[in-house]
Amino acid sequence: MAPSKVLSGARVVLPTGVVDGGRVIVDGTRIAGSAAGDTPATDLSGHWLVPGFVDLHNHGGGGASFTSGTVEEVLRGVHTHRLHGTTTVVASTVTGDMDGLAQRAGLLSELAEQGDIAGIHFEGPFISPCRKGAHSEELLRDPDPAEVRKLIDAARGRARMVTLATELPGGLDSVRLLAEHGVIAAIGHTDATYEQTVEAIDAGATVATHLFNAMPPLGHRTPGPITALLEDERITVELINDGTHLHPAALQLAFHHAGADRVAFITDAMDAAGFGDGRYLLGPLEVEVSEGVARLVEGGSIAGSTLTLDRAFQRAVTVDRLPVEAVVAALSANPAKLLGAYDRVGSLEPGKDADLVVLDAEFALKGVMRKGEWVVDPQLG
Numbered sequence: 001m002a003p004s005k006v007l008s009g010a011r012v013v014l015p016t017g018v019v020d021g022g023r024v025i026v027d028g029t030r031i032a033g034s035a036a037g038d039t040p041a042t043d044l045s046g047h048w049l050v051p052g053f054v055d056l057h058n059h060g061g062g063g064a065s066f067t068s069g070t071v072e073e074v075l076r077g078v079h080t081h082r083l084h085g086t087t088t089v090v091a092s093t094v095t096g097d098m099d100g101l102a103q104r105a106g107l108l109s110e111l112a113e114q115g116d117i118a119g120i121h122f123e124g125p126f127i128s129p130c131r132k133g134a135h136s137e138e139l140l141r142d143p144d145p146a147e148v149r150k151l152i153d154a155a156r157g158r159a160r161m162v163t164l165a166t167e168l169p170g171g172l173d174s175v176r177l178l179a180e181h182g183v184i185a186a187i188g189h190t191d192a193t194y195e196q197t198v199e200a201i202d203a204g205a206t207v208a209t210h211l212f213n214a215m216p217p218l219g220h221r222t223p224g225p226i227t228a229l230l231e232d233e234r235i236t237v238e239l240i241n242d243g244t245h246l247h248p249a250a251l252q253l254a255f256h257h258a259g260a261d262r263v264a265f266i267t268d269a270m271d272a273a274g275f276g277d278g279r280y281l282l283g284p285l286e287v288e289v290s291e292g293v294a295r296l297v298e299g300g301s302i303a304g305s306t307l308t309l310d311r312a313f314q315r316a317v318t319v320d321r322l323p324v325e326a327v328v329a330a331l332s333a334n335p336a337k338l339l340g341a342y343d344r345v346g347s348l349e350p351g352k353d354a355d356l357v358v359l360d361a362e363f364a365l366k367g368v369m370r371k372g373e374w375v376v377d378p379q380l381g
Helices: 071-082 098-113 145-154 171-180 194-203 224-231 248-258 309-318 324-338
Strands: 005-014 017-027 030-032 041-043 048-051 053-058 086-093 120-123 159-164 184-187 236-240 263-266 278-282 285-290 293-296 356-359 365-370 373-376
Touching: 005 324, 017 324, 048 324, 053 120, 053 159, 053 263, 053 309, 053 324, 071 086, 071 098, 086 098, 086 365, 098 120, 098 145, 145 159, 145 171, 159 171, 171 184, 171 194, 184 194, 194 224, 224 248, 236 248, 236 324, 248 263, 263 309, 263 324, 278 293, 309 324, 309 356
Parallel strands: 005 041, 005 048, 053 086, 086 120, 120 159, 159 184, 236 263
Antiparallel strands: 005 017, 017 030, 048 356, 278 285, 285 293, 356 365, 365 373
C-alpha cells in the first residue's frame, strides 16, 4: 500500500470547476477526503492537476503493438502511454483473420483481468472496403452477428468496443447484438449515407470512430454520416487531435455541434508513438513513419498516429484555444463514462483511483500518478 500524500498549491480541475491553490489527498491507491496532520505535502504551485487520461482507441506505442506483440511488448506499449499521462487504456486491434483475432482477444483479456488494460476494442474486420484506411482489404468481411459474437466470447467479458461499417449486410443486427451484450457499437470506416447512419444509431450505436476520418465527407446535398453523428445526442465522437488527422476548423466544428460532453480525444496510436520514425507493421501492412506521421508504404494512407494524449491536451488548449475544463472532459471524464468506469476513474474525487497528471503553466507534462504511485515524479523532473 502506497503511503498517504498531499498534493497542494496546484490549479485543480474538478467536475465542478477549477480550484486555485487546491489540495488533492491520496491515501494508498485512492483519492481521500482527509489526511493526518503530519502527512507530507508536495508543493505543486504554478502547475495544473488533472485526472489521468483515458484512451478508448490505441493500437500500441514504445515500439510495441497491441495487435501482434507478446505480453511483455503489450505491457511496454501500455507503460509508454502511462509516461504520457494515459493511466487507463483500451487496447485496439486491427483487421485480421477471425482465428487470429480470437487468439489475440484471449491474450489481451488476461491483461484486462490483471488491470493492465481497460479492455479490448476491435477495429475491423467488419468495415467497408471503400473506407478501409490502413486495413488489409483481403481480410475484410461483412459484420455477421455470429462472427461478431465469436470475438465477444473470445474476449471473455473484456470486449469494450467494436467498430463497424453498419451499412454492410448484418450491420444493424450486429449493432443490436453488441448493445444487448453491453459492448459499445462504434460507427467507423464506413461509407454509410446519412439515413443509414441514423438507422444504426437507432439500433444502438453510441460512438463515432475517429470522426471525419475514414468516412464520406460532409456535403450539402448528401450530408453523410458526419452530420448524423454530430447532431445526435446519443453519440460520442472520437477525435484525433494531432494536427494531421484534422484541420483545426474541423475540430472546432465538432466541439461546437457535439458539445464538450460528447467528445472523446483518442490517440489511434500505433507502435511508433513515444518511439520514433522508421518502418513498422500495422497488422500485415507495412507503415513508414516520417516526422511523426504514419503512412502505409503502399498507397500512402494515414496509418494511425504517433500521438500521445499529453500532446493532444497541450494542443487543444494552446492551439485550438479550448477551455481547460472541456479538454479534461474529452480526455478523462467522457471516455471513462463510456467505459462504465466513471465510478473509479475520470475525475479527481474522493473514493476514486488516484490517477492524475501534473502539467506546468504551458500545459507540458511534469508528473503522472497511477493508483497512488508516481509513474513520472514531478519533483524529479
